[in-house]
Amino acid sequence: MNENPDTPGEDEAREVGVGPWEGPWPRGGHYDPALLADGDRRNVVDRYRYWRREAIVADLDTVRHPFHVAVENWSHDFNIGSVVRTANAFGCAAVHIVGRRRWNRRGAMVTDRYQHVHHHPGTGALVAWAAERGLPLIGVDNLPGAVPLETYPLPREAVLVFGQEGPGLSEEVRSVCRAVLSIAQFGSTRSINAGAAAAIAMHAWVRAHVFDQELQETVTPPGVS
Structure with a gap:
């Protein structure tokens, strides 16, 4: 039992990512069928949910800073x-x-x-x-x-x-x-x-x-x- 009302219990913690895609699957070669079927729990921004890793890298390559x-x-x-x-x-x-x-x-x-x-x-x-x-x-x-x-x-x-x-x-x-x-720096540590x-x-x-x-x-x- 969670004794501290200000601390969410394990079952109340926000689940990371999204579950399986609901409804008809979107079209596009950048989507990963396995992620659409099973859900996407990766550490990526919402824009890249369900995308293949190679597709994400390719898209990032168009906007990386120099x-x-x-x-x-x-x-x-x-x-x-x-x-x-x-x-x-x-x-x-x-x-x-x-x-x-x-x-x-x-x-x-x-x-x-x-x-x-x-x-x-x-x-x-x-x-x-x-x-x-x-x-x-x-x-x-x-x-x-x-x-x-x-x-x-x-x-x-x-x-x-x-x-x-x-x-x-x-x-x-x-x-x-x-x-x-x-x-x-303004404190006591050297670095x-x-x-x-x-x-x-x-x-x-x-x-x-x-x-x-x-x-x-x-x-x-x-x-x-």
């Missing part, structure tokens, strides 16, 4: 799963794992199925990949001499690079970044974890290149630049 995120992974950083999940939420083009190939997927909450994730064995490989595409590397770490993220004009196309929990950005990565940005830092930095990019652009389009009359 920024990438890279994370150093030299000792199996448990924050990487959280970074991948956040990257998916913010429409990141891709996540790049630098160092060890294996990473803890638990924190990704299965979002890695819909998010492009690439592996680079070392910093040099990431640098070469970014150089081929003209993408600057922007490090994020609270280091002496770092520029405040809050005032830095983030490039529209770039790779936001994060170090692993504890040591932060490696010296090798710092040396190849166009800039290293710090996140304003926040990589997952939180990545979320803040990605949201800063969204504010700069999605909301500011929408605002400009709203206040600027047609034909005026």
Whole structure:
């Protein structure tokens, strides 16, 4: 029995997702017959209910933003799963794992199925990949001499690079970044974890290149630049 009236009991908890499709099935190659028959309990927005995974990825590829995120992974950083999940939420083009190939997927909450994730064995490989595409590397770490993220004009196309929990950005990565940005903090802790830092930095990019652009389009009359 649930003794706390303010806490829903197990049988009262909201069920995630939707059950089997009711009525005639919708038409379209993007629908998954198994999901239509059995229900869709996945961690996806309502727009993608009953869609095949491949169809969801293809649709996301048409609207992903042109920024990438890279994370150093030299000792199996448990924050990487959280970074991948956040990257998916913010429409990141891709996540790049630098160092060890294996990473803890638990924190990704299965979002890695819909998010492009690439592996680079070392910093040099990431640098070469970014150089081929003209993408600057922007490090994020609270280091002496770092520029405040809050005032830095983030490039529209770039790779936001994060170090692993504890040591932060490696010296090798710092040396190849166009800039290293710090996140304003006001408490006693020396730093926040990589997952939180990545979320803040990605949201800063969204504010700069999605909301500011929408605002400009709203206040600027047609034909005026």
